[in-house]
Amino acid sequence: MNINIFGSTGNIGTKTLSIIKNNFPFIQVNLLLANKNYKKLLTQVKLFKPKYVCLNDNTKLPLLKKKLVNYRTKIILSCDINEYLYKSKTELTILSISGYNSLNYLEAILFNTNNLGLVSKECIVSAGHLLKKFSKKNNTKIFPLDSEHYSLNYLFSNKNFQYNNVYLTASGGPFLTYNLKSLEKVTFKQAIKHPKWKMGYKNSIDSSTLANKCLELVEAHYLFDIPYEKLKIIIHPEAVIHSIVDCKNLTSIMNYFYPDMFIPIYNFLNSTNNIDNEYLNKKFEFNQTNQLNFYKVDKNKFPLFNVFDQIDKNxxxxxxxxxxxxxxxxxxxxxxxxxxxxxxxxxxxxxxxxxxxxxxxxxxxxxxxxxxxxxxxxxxxxx
Ligand SMILES: NC(=O)c1ccc[n+]([C@@H]2O[C@H](COP(=O)([O-])OP(=O)(O)OC[C@H]3O[C@@H](n4cnc5c(N)ncnc54)[C@H](OP(=O)(O)O)[C@@H]3O)[C@@H](O)[C@H]2O)c1
Missing domain, CATH: 1.10.1740.10 (RNA polymerase sigma factor, region 2, helix turn helix motif)
Structure with a gap:
């Protein structure tokens, strides 16, 4: 099995590599791609010996080149990366580039890989209406790994629920208990301090404004064909329930797991490698959970949700x-x-x-x- 990782130097990319090292040492790292962090990319080259690396920011390329002289790893120029993807095949890919530029690689990745662990939400939001067409044409299996969508994929693939609504949970971010006035003085440092998840700055700030949940709502619409009117957001500060399916038979199905991206990524690698490991230390322990709270979104506190609510999602x-x-x-x-x-x-x-x-x-x-x-x-x- 070989794997390409797009966004290898980020939080998700780093976590994926650590899971590979500790649990799937037989997976060969074929390509690592990052934006500009050549130092971290270099550390990853030393550890994982990929066949190829690619750096999006050309100004950092000479520095990377200089350090790679004694390694077998080859550099692919960012302008050539899609051509390389069209000419080669990979069994596994993780797409975890933050931001809408993740879309620049999506079409070529869908052509190149058999199994795509899709973490980047912005490319689904922008091109979700084309995603199924391309994955079908190329026979690529898409595994949604964003936690809520991983959770929904699990629920929907196990049962054909007749549902009224589907809820995505939002932790509410670092300012859930702040009043409106104090939001005027919020600093970047405060905004990236998420209470539950360790994420890059873009995703952390999106979580604090609720933009993240708005994007995830679009993501869920495209991935699971759920009509927008049936998709709801609910605040759940403990962040252990990731999705709730409110079924027509008056019961609801909640999917629990600890807020740790290890779980979706590990399960993706596990399922595509047909290994049946049991990771007991990540198992959800009910007796360690004191309370589970749920609140309606306060649109005064999250004015961006109001903005999103008003756009024509179609x-x-x-x-x-x-x-x-x-x-x-x-x-x-x-x-x-x-x-x-x-x-x-x-x-x-x-x-x-x-x-x-x-x-x-x-x-x-x-x-x-x-x-x-x-x-x-x-x-x-x-x-
Ligand atoms: N972190 C989480 O827990 C989590 C959970 C669910 C979903 N996600 C989603 O996963 C994605 C990544 O999140 P993250 O927290 O890992 O972000 P991150 O820590 O900021 O990492 C972003 C990665 O993307 C690379 N990158 C950025 N722009 C690029 C470009 N134009 N071309 C090539 N590479 C580029 C960065 O390279 P440099 O390091 O060189 O800048 C870095 O490797 C986001 O879409 C996020 O919404 C994250």
């Missing part, structure tokens, strides 16, 4: 605009260009920009995303 371009303007806003907040409590307003303003671009192919969407970013930054006089 308009593909509006959903893409939401996805991109959210990422632009998060990065502007990161670099002190806007305040935390301006994020939702920035997104709302960007959504009001009209476009009639076609989004019928992945290439259309990739181009639209770049164009949209330029326009949004120009309109806000940020270059």
């Amino acid at each position: 308009s593909k371009i509006d959903v893409i605009k939401f996805n991109c303007s959210n990422e632009i806003a998060v990065n502007l907040f990161k670099f002190n260009k806007i305040k935390y409590n301006q994020i939702h307003q920035f997104i709302d303003n960007s959504l009001s920009l009209d476009f009639n671009n076609q989004v019928n192919s992945i290439n259309d969407i990739v181009e639209f995303q770049q164009y949209f970013k330029e326009i949004v930054l120009q309109k806000n006089e940020i270059i």
Whole structure:
């Protein structure tokens, strides 16, 4: 078995490599790809000896090249990576690049791999309407690994439920108990401090604003064909229940596991390798859980949820605009260009920009995303 990991230097990529090292040493790492963190990539090369590495940021390439002279690992230029994917085959792939640029690789990955562990949510949000067509055409098996979707996939693949609604749980992030006034002064450091999950900055900030759950709602719609009107969000601060299916027979099915991405990733690798290991230390212990709380989303506290609620989710371009303007806003907040409590307003303003671009192919969407970013930054006089 060989594996390609896109986003190997991030939280998910690092966790995947550690799971491989400790549990699946026979899996051969074929390709590791990152954005610019060449130092971490180099450490991974030393440990896993991949055949290939790829760095998206060309300015860091000379530094990586210099350090790799004594290794057999070859560098693939980022402009050649999709061509390489179209010319080769891989059994397993993890796609865990943060942000909508993850879409740049998706079509080629679906061609290249037999089994895709899909963690990057932004590419599903932008191109979910094309995902099934490509996976079917290429015979690629998609394993949703984002925890809520991993959870729903498990529930739906085991039983054909007749349901009224499907709930995705949200921990509520670090500001759940803050009042509106105190959100004015929130810093980047505070916003990335998630109470339950260890994630990259984009996902952490998205969790604090609830953008993450909005994106996941779209993700669930595309992955499981659930109509939007049946998809709900509920706050659950303990973050041990990941999804709830409210069935027509008046019973509800909840899926529990500890908030640890080890579980979806490990199970993906386990199922594709037909190994039946039992990981007892990750087993859910009911007697160690004091309480489970659930709250309705307070739209005053999470104004971005209001913005999301108002967009026409059946308009593909509006959903893409939401996805991109959210990422632009998060990065502007990161670099002190806007305040935390301006994020939702920035997104709302960007959504009001009209476009009639076609989004019928992945290439259309990739181009639209770049164009949209330029326009949004120009309109806000940020270059
Ligand atoms: N972390 C979690 O618990 C979790 C749970 C569920 C879903 N997810 C989803 O998984 C994805 C990754 O999350 P994360 O927490 O692992 O993020 P992260 O720690 O920020 O890692 C992001 C990875 O993507 C790479 N990357 C970023 N932009 C790139 C580009 N344009 N081209 C190539 N590589 C690029 C980064 O490389 P550099 O290091 O070089 O910058 C890094 O390897 C996100 O979509 C997130 O929503 C994460």
